[in-house]
Amino acid sequence: MTATTRTLSATALVLALGSALSMATVSTVQAADANMEKCFGVAMKGKNDCAAGAGTTCAGTAKMDYQANSWKFVPKGTCTTTESKTSPTGFGQMEAFKAKS
Numbered sequence: 507m508t509a510t511t512r513t514l515s516a517t518a519l520v521l522a523l524g525s526a527l528s529m530a531t532v533s534t535v536q537a538a539d540a541n542m543e544k545c546f547g548v549a550m551k552g553k554n555d556c557a558a559g560a561g562t563t564c565a566g567t568a569k570m571d572y573q574a575n576s577w578k579f580v581p582k583g584t585c586t587t588t589e590s591k592t593s594p595t596g597f598g599q600m601e602a603f604k605a606k607s
Contacts, residue, residue, distance in 0.1 A: 544600070546602050549577065553566065554578055556577075571591070573592070585598040
């Protein structure tokens, strides 16, 4: 084997391993997402997950605790039992809501 052939073989191996690891990570994230749900009104200031609505752009941009249009991933089935100080029910909501005054 020449030095060039060994270098190409090593490069191919590194690329193949990188691809395999990337696919494993995607599968793990998808599995985690299947066990989680978006819950509005439960994130603390700057701790929301994403797409928080008007005045925010994405993760970490909630302007206040329990922001009504800001969501956080929580374990599936726990949203409506998670405290929210701005929600009309006092608990997280499955959709954005108008904060109680």
